[in-house]
Amino acid sequence: MLRVNVVGAGKVAQTLMLLFQKSDRIRVQSVYSRSPESADGAVGLAGVGQAVTRLSDMEPADLWLLTVPDDQITAAAEALVDSGAEPSVVIHCSGFFSSQALAPLAQAGWQVASCHPVLSFADPQTARDQFTGTYCAVEGDAAAVALISDLIVQVGGQPFPVSADKKALYHAAAVFSNNFAVVLQAIAAEAWSEAGVPDVVAAALGDKLLTGAAANVARLGPVAALTGPAARGDQDVLTRQGAEVSAWHPEAGEVYRAMSHLAGRLKASGKTLPDDD
Template sequence: MKRLNVIGCGRVGQTIAHLLFEKKQLTLQDLHSRNLTNAEKAASFLGAGNPTPNVPSMRTAEVWMLSVPDSQITNVAQQLADTLAPDTPQAIAFHCSGFLSAQALAPLHAKGWHVASVHPVLNFAAPETGIRQFAGTPCALEGSALAVDWLRTHLSAIGGLCFDINSDHKALYHAAAVFSSNFTGVLQGIAQDAWRSAGVSPEMVQTLNRALLTSTTDNLLALGPAHALTGPAARGDTDVVNAQAAVVEQWSPVAAQAYRALSELAVALKQTGTTLPPP
C-alpha cells in the first residue's frame, strides 16, 4: 500500500485519514500540524502515524494530504516543495478546499507532482461524526488526471460519491455549498434570535425551530425549492413583506437587508422556478 503523509490534522484531515487507513487504502506515515500536540492527539485518535514537528522532518511518501486552511495551502505547498531533494520520487498531493482549485498546489506541480483537490460535501462537526456520516458523501474532484483517478478509486472505496467539477467554476460551486449548508445555519440563528426577542420561551424556540426545519427539509427534498416555497413573498403579499421588513429593520438592520433580498428572490423563484434573472 502507498504511504500517506498528512499536513494539517483538523477534523477533515483526521476523518479522511482515518477512513483511508481503516479501509486499508493507505498506510499512515507522518502527521504534521502547526501545533505538535495536535499531531500527537491525531495520532492517538487515528491509532497510527508519526507526529512530526515540521515539514522538513517528514519522510518521503507516495501520497500527501494538505488539510490546512485555504489561506495556508499554497504557502505549505511551497514549503514542502522547497524541502524536496532533486531525486525525490513524484507523488500525489491533494488539498481539501472547496473554494480553491488544484492550482493552489502549483509549487508541487512544478516539481512534477500530480496534484488535485477533493471537497467532501459534509458538515465535519467532529472526526467521530465525520467517520460515521461519510458513507454516501458527495466528493467534488478536479486536478491532474492521474491524481483525480487515484482519488476517485480510493475515496469511492471508503464510501465517497465522487464527481468531477470544472476547475474554472470551483468558486461558484463552493458558493452554492455555502448557501446550502452554512447559510442555513445562519438563518436558523436569526430565527431563534428573533423568536427570543419576541418573548418566546427557550423551550418553545427549540420546538418551533425543529418543527419548521424538519418539515421544510422534507418538503424541499420531496418537491424541490420552487414548489416547497411558502410564505408572504411566495404568495405575492407585498404589503405584508414590506410591513414585516420594517419591523425587522427596527430589530436588526442587517437581518432586514437579508429579509428583503431573500423575499425578492422568493418571488422570482415562485414565479419562474429559478432565482436567476431572465436572460
Template sequence: MKRLNVIGCGRVGQTIARLLFEKKQITLQDLHSRNLSNAEKAASFLGAGHPTPNLADMRSAEVWMLSVPDSQVAHVAQQLADTLSPDAPPAIAFHCSGFLSAQALAPLHAKGWYVASVHPVLNFAAPETGIRQFAGTPCALEGSALAVDWLRTHLSAIGGVCFDIDSAHKALYHAAAVFASNFTGVLQGIAQDAWRSAGVSPEMVQTLNRALLTSTTDNLLALGPAQALTGPAARGDTAVVHAQAAVVEQWNPVAAQAYRALSELAVSLKQNGTTLLPP
C-alpha cells in the same frame, strides 16, 4: 500500497486518513501540524503515523494530503516544494478546500507532482463522528487526471460518492454549498433571535424551530425549492412583505437587508422556477 503523509491534523484530515488506513487503502506514515501536540493526538486517534515536528523532516511518500486552512494551502505547498531534492520522484498531492482549486498546489505541480483537490460535502463536527457519517458522502474532485483517478478509487473504497467539478467554477460550486448548509444555520439563528425578541419562551422557540425546519426540509426534498416555497413573498403579498421588512429594519437592520433580498429571490423562484434574476 502507497504511503500517505498528512500535513494538517484537523477534523477533515483525521477522518479521511483514519478511513483510508482502516480500509487498507494506504500506509500511514508521517503526520505534521504547526502544533506538535495536535499531530501526537492525531496519531493516537489514527492508531498509526509518526508525529513529525518539522515539515522538512517528513519522509518521502507517494501521496500527500494537505488538510490545512484555505489561507495556508498555497503557503504550505510552497514550503513542501522548497524541501524537495532535485531528484525527488513525483508524488500525488491533494488538499481538502472547498473553495480553492488544485491550482493552489502549483509549486508542487511545477516539480512534476500530480495535484488535485477533494471537497467532501459533510459537516465534520469531530473526527469521531466523521468516520461514522462518511459513507455516502459526496466528494467533489478536480485536478490532474492521475491524482483525480487515485482519489476516486480510494475515496470510493471508504464510502465516498465521487463526482467531477470544473476547476474554473469551483468557487461558485463552494458558494452553493455555503448557501445550502452554512447559511441555513444563520437563518435559524435570525429566526430564534426574532422569536425571543417577540417574547416567545425559550421552550417554544425550540418547538417552533423544530416544527418548521422539519416540515420545510421534508417538503424541499419531496417537491424541490419552487414547489415547496410558501410565505408572503411566494404568495405575491407585497403589502405584507414591505410592512414586515420595516418591522425587521427596526429590530435588526442587517437582517432586514437579508429579508428584502431573500423576498425578491423568493418571488423569482415562485414565478420562474429559478433565483436567477433577469438582467
C-alpha cells in the same frame, strides 16, 4: 497497497486517518505538522502512521495529503518542493481554493488535485462515523483525480466533479445551504422572542419548520416547496411585514426584503437568477 503521507494534522487529517485505519489497502506512513504535538496526537488517535519533525524526513509515497489551513496551502506546497520530496500525487482539502493553489508542486512535476468532503469535521471520530455517503468535490489533474476518487470510494464517500475556475462559487453554495440557514434560524428565534413567544415554543417551532422545509425541498425541489406571502404574491403583507422587521432589526429588514424579492422570482420563473434579457 497505497502509501499515504499527511502534511497537517488537524481535524480533517485525523478524520481521514481514522477512515484509512479501517482499510487494508491503504497505509498511512509519515505524518508531519508544524506542531510536533499535533502530529503525535493525530497518530495516537488514529493508530496509524509515524510522526516526523521535518518534511525532509517523510518517506516516498503514492499520495500526499496537504490538510493544512487554506491560507497555508501554497506555502506548504513550496515547502514540500524545497524538502526534495520525490514528485508524486498531492491533494488539498479546501472547499474554496482550487488545485491551482498547488502550483509550486505542479511546476515541479507533481500531479495535483483538490478534494473537498462536504461534511462537518468538528469532531474527527463523529466525522468518521458519518462519512459513509459523504459527497466529495474533486478537480485537478486527471491522474490525481482518478487516484483520490478511488480512495474516497474505498472509504465510503461519493466523489463528484466541480469546475476549478468556479470553486469559490461552489463553496459559497455550501455557505448558503448550511451556514446562512443557521443565521436565518437565529433571526427567527430572536423575532419570536421579541414577539413574546416562550423560548421552548420558539425552539420547537424552528425545529418543526426547518425540518419540514428540508424534507419538502428534498422531495419536491425548491420551487414546489416554497410557501408564504412571496410565493402567494401578497405584496401588502410583504410591504407591511418588511417595515415591521426593519423597525425591529434594520439588517434583518434588508435580508427580509431581498429574500422576499428572490422568493417571488423563484416562484414566478423557477430560478432566483434574473432573466438574461
